[in-house]
Amino acid sequence: MSDFKALSESVVKGDIKIALAETQSALDAGVSVQDILDKGLIATMDAVGERYSKGLIFVPQMLRSAKAMQECTKLLKPFFREGDVTSKGKVLIGTINGDLHDIGKNLVAMMMEGAGFTVTDLGVNVSPKNFVQKTREIEPDIIAMSALLSTTMPAMSQTIEALQKAGLRDKVKVMIGGAPVTKEYAQKIMADSYASDAGSAVAKAKKLLGVP
Numbered sequence: 001m002s003d004f005k006a007l008s009e010s011v012v013k014g015d016i017k018i019a020l021a022e023t024q025s026a027l028d029a030g031v032s033v034q035d036i037l038d039k040g041l042i043a044t045m046d047a048v049g050e051r052y053s054k055g056l057i058f059v060p061q062m063l064r065s066a067k068a069m070q071e072c073t074k075l076l077k078p079f080f081r082e083g084d085v086t087s088k089g090k091v092l093i094g095t096i097n098g099d100l101h102d103i104g105k106n107l108v109a110m111m112m113e114g115a116g117f118t119v120t121d122l123g124v125n126v127s128p129k130n131f132v133q134k135t136r137e138i139e140p141d142i143i144a145m146s147a148l149l150s151t152t153m154p155a156m157s158q159t160i161e162a163l164q165k166a167g168l169r170d171k172v173k174v175m176i177g178g179a180p181v182t183k184e185y186a187q188k189i190m191a192d193s194y195a196s197d198a199g200s201a202v203a204k205a206k207k208l209l210g211v212p
């Protein structure tokens with residue numbers, strides 16, 4: 001497979017059957033999982049986002065592409081495993097309040113699991129209260145928050161404040177990420193770490209906990 005044209009077109013159209021077949025044929029052809037993700041799937045979603053920004057497509061089309069991408073990432077999940085690993089720590093992950101984007105968050109969760117973390121996924125639109133409740137319940141080592149909208153980013157800071165009020169902030173590391181999130185923003189809201197993509201989220205999580 002020399003390029004990802006057919007995969008990309010099928011994701012744009014939201015044709016799950018062809019998207020899965022193209023992902024499988026890329027795997028069979030020995031294309032790296034990283035390339036399938038970055039050059040095939042994520043690049044396509046960026047293009048979908050640009051088309052949406054330009055008013056060329058609307059939310060339903062964006063959603064169809066998102067569904068196709070989600071199915072393809074499920075096919076890639078077994079390849080995220082780093083070998084036989086005992087739990088490196090507990091991660092509580094969720095997309096923050098008001099935000100329904102979960103593809104990136106799911107990728108981070110899958111890669112963390114593959115790397116040996118025990119992951120509890122709260123899903124999307126997770127309120128600060130929910131993060132606090134679940135933190136009390138499962139005592140995670142890391143809380144990982146994802147945001148895709150600049151308008152929902154403040155919920156990250158609100159969640160950190162809620163953890164502080166609940167007396168839990170110093171018991172857990174907080175990591176944030178998502179397209180509009182920056183290292184500077186992480187510093188500003190006093191998160192412990194920021195990661196720009198799912199791969200570096202795993203590396204940063206290991207670093208935070210001092211595990212190999």
Ligand code: B1M
Nearest residue numbers: 049100101102103104144145146149150177178179197198
């Ligand atoms: Co939305 N959307 N969307 N959308 N959407 C964006 C984000 C947008 C950039 C599109 C655009 O205008 N160009 C824009 C946001 C603008 C902004 O605020 N900066 C936007 C908008 C405006 C909206 C709505 C407001 C549209 C509307 O209704 N008028 C609406 C909001 C709904 C809501 O959340 N309340 C909306 C809705 C949707 C859909 C539901 C249709 C769908 C999401 C479906 C789903 O997720 N299940 C959708 C989609 C698909 C997109 C785009 C096209 C693709 C997002 C995606 O999945 N990318 C997106 C455009 C874009 O991103 N280029 C867009 C692939 C994914 C792998 O990347 O999530 O960035 P990403 O994850 C990356 C990194 O960010 C990082 O790792 C991943 C890569 O390895 N990462 C982390 C993510 N979380 C991390 C956490 C970490 C560490 C790293 O640590 C904890």
